[in-house]
Amino acid sequence: MPNDTVLYVDGEESSRAVALDRLREQARNVTLVAATSLADAREVLRSRPVDCVVTEYDLPDGTGLDLAEHVRNVAPDAGCVLYTETDPARIDTDETAGVVTEFVSKGSPGDVEELWRVVAFTVESRSQTAYPLPPDEPERLDALDAYELHTDACRADVKRLTDLAARYFDAPKASVNLIKKHSQEFFTCHGVDWTPTAREDSICTYTILEAGDVTVIDDVKDDPRFADNQSLDELGIRAYAGASLVTDDGLPIGTLCVYDDEPRSFSADDRAFLRTLADVAMSVVDLHHAAANRPPESTSPDSGGDES
Amino acid sequence: MSQRVRKPYRFGDDLPLDGVQPGTNLLVAGPAMSGARQVALRLVTDGDERGEGMVFLTTNKTGEKLLDQCDRLCGGLSRSQYGVVDCVTDQHGSDGTDDRVVTVSSPSDLTGIGIEFSGLYQAVHRDADERVRVGLYSLSTLLMYAEFRTVSRFVHTLGGRIDSTGGLGVFLIDPTTQDERVVSTIAQFCDARVDVRQPDRTTELRVRGLDDHSQAWTTL
Numbered sequence: 184m185p186n187d188t189v190l191y192v193d194g195e196e197s198s199r200a201v202a203l204d205r206l207r208e209q210a211r212n213v214t215l216v217a218a219t220s221l222a223d224a225r226e227v228l229r230s231r232p233v234d235c236v237v238t239e240y241d242l243p244d245g246t247g248l249d250l251a252e253h254v255r256n257v258a259p260d261a262g263c264v265l266y267t268e269t270d271p272a273r274i275d276t277d278e279t280a281g282v283v284t285e286f287v288s289k290g291s292p293g294d295v296e297e298l299w300r301v302v303a304f305t306v307e308s309r310s311q312t313a314y315p316l317p318p319d320e321p322e323r324l325d326a327l328d329a330y331e332l333h334t335d336a337c338r339a340d341v342k343r344l345t346d347l348a349a350r351y352f353d354a355p356k357a358s359v360n361l362i363k364k365h366s367q368e369f370f371t372c373h374g375v376d377w378t379p380t381a382r383e384d385s386i387c388t389y390t391i392l393e394a395g396d397v398t399v400i401d402d403v404k405d406d407p408r409f410a411d412n413q414s415l416d417e418l419g420i421r422a423y424a425g426a427s428l429v430t431d432d433g434l435p436i437g438t439l440c441v442y443d444d445e446p447r448s449f450s451a452d453d454r455a456f457l458r459t460l461a462d463v464a465m466s467v468v469d470l471h472h473a474a475a476n477r478p479p480e481s482t483s484p485d486s487g488g489d490e491s
Numbered sequence: 492m493s494q495r496v497r498k499p500y501r502f503g504d505d506l507p508l509d510g511v512q513p514g515t516n517l518l519v520a521g522p523a524m525s526g527a528r529q530v531a532l533r534l535v536t537d538g539d540e541r542g543e544g545m546v547f548l549t550t551n552k553t554g555e556k557l558l559d560q561c562d563r564l565c566g567g568l569s570r571s572q573y574g575v576v577d578c579v580t581d582q583h584g585s586d587g588t589d590d591r592v593v594t595v596s597s598p599s600d601l602t603g604i605g606i607e608f609s610g611l612y613q614a615v616h617r618d619a620d621e622r623v624r625v626g627l628y629s630l631s632t633l634l635m636y637a638e639f640r641t642v643s644r645f646v647h648t649l650g651g652r653i654d655s656t657g658g659l660g661v662f663l664i665d666p667t668t669q670d671e672r673v674v675s676t677i678a679q680f681c682d683a684r685v686d687v688r689q690p691d692r693t694t695e696l697r698v699r700g701l702d703d704h705s706q707a708w709t710t711l
Contacts, residue, residue, distance in 0.1 A: 276603035286609035310651025315679035
């Protein structure tokens with residue numbers, strides 16, 4: 184968990200200090216940040232990435248569940264843990280029924296050890312995401328980070344494949360996407376200029392779970408997983424076909440997708456074509472990566488060096 | 492971790508599961524009247540005679556009815572620590588008659604269910620020497636009342652607590668009431684899937700995702 188940040192929120196100074204001291208004994212390899220109120224915590228969340236929020240229920244300007252609701256909006260993958268002496272029966276969940284948090288009873292035997300166990304597992308396993316993670320998620324993210332994807336030449340070549348996909352499918356929109364830890368980034372787009380979306384809003388989050396397959400959704404409104412997804416509405420996505428970009432080690436780092444703004448079907452030939460195009464896109468990325476990492480050519484004896 | 496905590500969760504001889512490692516979450520999928528509910532209950536109540544803790548979440552029958560059903564299956568939950576989160580009885584808090592039964596006002600309140608579950612689980616886990624079986628009956632009801640994304644986060648969070656503490660999780664779903672894409676996605680939060688069917692008045696099971704277990708249909 185090195186480099187992970189845990190935000191601890193409690194309005195009561197003495198209680199906060201005691202808990203932080205005891206947590207520091209357990210949590211040696213994370214950054215612990217303290218906040219004293221809902222507003223204070225919101226400011227921290229605005230200014231830096233946070234992996235897990237631990238909060239009292241009663242805060243000076245709201246409740247821990249108000250804060251958890253805010254976290255779900257600004258950092259949906261972050262863990263939320265209520266750590267409080269408040270009786271669960273007294274906790275009002277009427278307005279926050281869909282937030283979902285962990286809960287550890289403060290003051291019970293071994294409470295800090297239990298809290299740390301919950302926080303450590305939540306951060307390490309990212310166990311509060313609203314979507315399943317691929318089995319090799321840490322290796323997948325490492326593989327994605329290792330690629331040189333910032334060069335104009337690589338982007339231009341992949342863009343040509345994106346354009347080709349749109350033309351073959353007669354689709355208004357197509358893209359090659361990179362599935363990062365918490366977001367989907369659009370590496371190249373055809374017909375649109377999209378900015379990154381939260382990973383939980385992305386269909387490709389599910390496509391990479393079946394790395395070798397092609398995911399086809401004829402009508403997202405007919406798929407209960409996405410029927411209420413406002414982000415897809417905003418992007419004008421009604422039909423989807425996507426294939427993963429899979430490394431030689433079998434790790435899906437991204438997707439090649441085509442989209443339509445009306446329901447449509449995709450044939451078996453369509454799927455095979457998209458699969459092939461995604462494989463070619465991966466090869467292009469691999470070639471650019473290999474070229475960028477090629478060792479410099481050795482210097483010939485005639486062109487310089489010591490003359491002894 | 493002690494030897495007791497590390498040992499597999501065992502079941503009655505008539506259940507075709509040899510033992511499941513601590514920290515495992517199982518999705519039990521089968522239609523109503525197929526025996527799936529009984530199988531999902533047995534996977535938890537079989538911990539009773541082994542002195543293990545049990546936490547039940549009930550979304551479609553009252554806690555009282557669920558406990559009656561458990562009593563019939565294992566002859567009374569007397570030896571183990573148990574807790575029940577009842578999402579059917581229309582109130583919030585303890586049900587007043589049994590402090591091991593807490594109620595949440597609606598199956599749509601996944602935040603409330605999660606908080607009550609965590610509180611009970613923490614207590615049962617401590618009292619039952621870190622051996623706890625958890626049963627949720629059923630996900631189909633939660634999917635009727637809450638958004639898919641919220642249910643997904645809930646299952647992921649609950650399963651995470653069970654995984655990290657060496658528990659056994661059992662999640663029941665009726666696949667005939669759900670889109671298969673929903674069932675498949677929910678299954679990915681679990682380590683294995685137990686399918687149940689009843690073709691000729693006999694209940695059959697198929698286990699997928701557990702090492703050392705046959706994936707063939709087996710008669711119960």
